[in-house]
Amino acid sequence: MSTRGVTITVNGEARSIECDPRTSLLDALREHLHLTGTKKGCNQGACGACTVLVDGRRINACLTLAFMHDGAEVTTIEGLATGDALHPLQAAFIDCDGLQCGFCTPGQIVSGVACINEGHASSAAEIQAWMSGNICRCGAYPGIIAAISQAAGRS
Amino acid sequence: MFPFSLEKVRTEDEALRAAAAGGRFLAGGTTLIDLMREEIEQPRHLVDINALPLAEIRAEGSDLLIGALARMADVAGHPETLRLHPLIAESLLEGASPQLRNAASIGGNLLQRVRCPYFRMRDAACNKRMPGTGCSAIGGLNAGHAILGTSEHCVATHPSDLAVALVALDATLRVRGPEGERSFPVEDLFRLPGETPHLEHTLMPGELIVEVRVPDGPPARKARYLKVRDRASYEFALVSTAVVLDIQDDRILSARIAAGGVGTRPWRMRASEAALIGKAPVREAFSAAAELAVRGARPLSGNHYKVDLLRRTIVRALEMAGDMA
Ligand SMILES: Cc1cc2nc3c(=O)[nH]c(=O)nc-3n(C[C@H](O)[C@H](O)[C@H](O)COP(=O)(O)OP(=O)(O)OC[C@H]3O[C@@H](n4cnc5c(N)ncnc54)[C@H](O)[C@@H]3O)c2cc1C
Ligand code: SF4
Ligand code: FES
Ligand code: FES
Numbered sequence: 001m002s003t004r005g006v007t008i009t010v011n012g013e014a015r016s017i018e019c020d021p022r023t024s025l026l027d028a029l030r031e032h033l034h035l036t037g038t039k040k041g042c043n044q045g046a047c048g049a050c051t052v053l054v055d056g057r058r059i060n061a062c063l064t065l066a067f068m069h070d071g072a073e074v075t076t077i078e079g080l081a082t083g084d085a086l087h088p089l090q091a092a093f094i095d096c097d098g099l100q101c102g103f104c105t106p107g108q109i110v111s112g113v114a115c116i117n118e119g120h121a122s123s124a125a126e127i128q129a130w131m132s133g134n135i136c137r138c139g140a141y142p143g144i145i146a147a148i149s150q151a152a153g154r155s
Numbered sequence: 156m157f158p159f160s161l162e163k164v165r166t167e168d169e170a171l172r173a174a175a176a177g178g179r180f181l182a183g184g185t186t187l188i189d190l191m192r193e194e195i196e197q198p199r200h201l202v203d204i205n206a207l208p209l210a211e212i213r214a215e216g217s218d219l220l221i222g223a224l225a226r227m228a229d230v231a232g233h234p235e236t237l238r239l240h241p242l243i244a245e246s247l248l249e250g251a252s253p254q255l256r257n258a259a260s261i262g263g264n265l266l267q268r269v270r271c272p273y274f275r276m277r278d279a280a281c282n283k284r285m286p287g288t289g290c291s292a293i294g295g296l297n298a299g300h301a302i303l304g305t306s307e308h309c310v311a312t313h314p315s316d317l318a319v320a321l322v323a324l325d326a327t328l329r330v331r332g333p334e335g336e337r338s339f340p341v342e343d344l345f346r347l348p349g350e351t352p353h354l355e356h357t358l359m360p361g362e363l364i365v366e367v368r369v370p371d372g373p374p375a376r377k378a379r380y381l382k383v384r385d386r387a388s389y390e391f392a393l394v395s396t397a398v399v400l401d402i403q404d405d406r407i408l409s410a411r412i413a414a415g416g417v418g419t420r421p422w423r424m425r426a427s428e429a430a431l432i433g434k435a436p437v438r439e440a441f442s443a444a445a446e447l448a449v450r451g452a453r454p455l456s457g458n459h460y461k462v463d464l465l466r467r468t469i470v471r472a473l474e475m476a477g478d479m480a
Binding site: 002004020021022034042044045048051057058059060063064065067068111115118120128129130131132133134149 | 156158159160161181183184187188189193201203205228251252253254255257258387388389
């Protein structure tokens with residue numbers, strides 16, 4: 001199978017990869033760039049574990065192909081902290097017990113960052129509706145909502 | 156996923172040439188890539204149309220024009236959508252998730268494929284996926300399936316929420332193909348399954364959806380979209396209804412009603428609409444209209460509940476619209 005080159009700026013750094021055209025953005029991040037923070041849950045757009053920001057917008061990395069994002073800027077969970085300083089939403093997840101097993105957490109946090117930036121975090125009900133693309137099998141929802149409310153209140 | 160070749164096109168002409176040579180358009184990919192991974196869709200050549208300048212949302216006079224590549228989220232949040240047709244925003248925000256709405260395009264939304272579980276199970280009989288193999292849903296699990304427009308060959312519902320709103324609003328599509336350009340009502344995009352459920356829409360091979368046009372409605376329009384589903388968000392409709400009412404001096408001058416989740420295509424309820432004209436906007440009239448909507452419904456073993464749910468959803472949506480200032 002022929003491969004194709006794509007260059008994607010991931011967490012501020014231009015990364016070039018050669019991959020099969022079938023490679024999803026999720027597999028490009030995980031398998032080619034070894035950024036395994038972004039999780040593969042359903043691989044069908046149904047769980048949100050793979051949420052990343054592409055040019056600032058949250059999308060499901062599993063339902064898009066890497067080559068569609070040549071030249072784009074992608075932010076993953078690995079790109080949120082500044083050095084050792086956690087992103088305020090990461091800190092809020094710890095404060096509020098926004099996780100149990102942690103599998104959905106990178107997707108929840110990246111999605112939550114976008115939810116706040118979009119201005120969709122003004123109430124618990126609004127957060128519930130606008131975070132519904134992120135499923136948590138452990139049912140850590142109360143902590144997740146509390147964390148997003150807390151971080152939204154501070155920003 | 157089967158291997159494929161791909162190209163990115165920059166102009167409509169390039170896109171049409173690539174499609175004429177057998178290429179398949181790729182927009183947001185949220186339907187196509189999902190089904191390619193399941194090997195339900197097996198295109199040999201993908202034509203990435205995302206660089207085409209077709210993402211614009213604008214008003215022309217009092218019509219709303221939406222480019223085929225505009226994203227669901229952008230259409231839902233656009234000031235012209237909210238000014239001219241908030242019903243469209245409402246239907247979009249009731250669909251999918253924020254992540255999907257950021258990626259998914261309007262053209263792709265209309266052409267999304269059915270959510271019948273057997274369509275995705277490659278070892279199950281399914282006439283839509285493999286013509287002539289039979290329909291597993293008819294004798295199987297069919298609680299989510301259609302009660303209107305079904306055939307003995309397929310009973311799957313059309314899953315788009317947006318399409319229901321556009322059908323209620325008498326929106327039209329502009330498409331371009333090898334034979335030139337044409338426009339037609341969104342309603343006519345969708346086929347009944349009949350004996351050919353594998354044919355879902357009326358686009359000719361290689362035709363590109365360019366734009367949706369939503370005409371201005373009558374004054375004093377009250378419009379609502381009501382979606383009933385198993386969970387409050389991020390779920391396809393069991394039943395949904397879009398209603399557009401024109402009420403003056405406590406009389407209904409015109410009514411448009413379309414339903415989702417119940418038909419093999421977005422279903423316009425013309426008998427119900429006619430029954431409302433001249434009536435006062437009260438529950439009695441709404442119930443009578445809803446009764447006409449379920450006439451001819453043919454429930455399956457698992458979805459008798461949809462008949463009653465459709466009646467009630469229509470009544471509730473009409474009440475919600477009637478209550479608007
Ligand atoms: C988990 C999940 C939940 C969902 N929930 C909902 C829901 O509740 N309500 C709802 O309405 N939808 C829902 N969807 C469906 C989603 O809205 C569609 O997948 C999306 O709108 C498709 O758009 P796209 O741009 O990604 O299309 P693509 O996947 O890129 O394309 C879909 C089809 O359209 C064709 N195509 C695309 N653009 C054009 C064009 N301009 N001209 C001609 N052909 C074209 C492609 O060739 C392909 O056949 C859901 C999807 C998922 C995965
Ligand atoms: S309802 Fe249609 S899509 Fe579902 S199994 Fe029957 S033929 Fe296939
Ligand atoms: S892995 Fe992408 S949505 Fe589940
Ligand atoms: S913390 Fe376990 S899935 Fe959410």
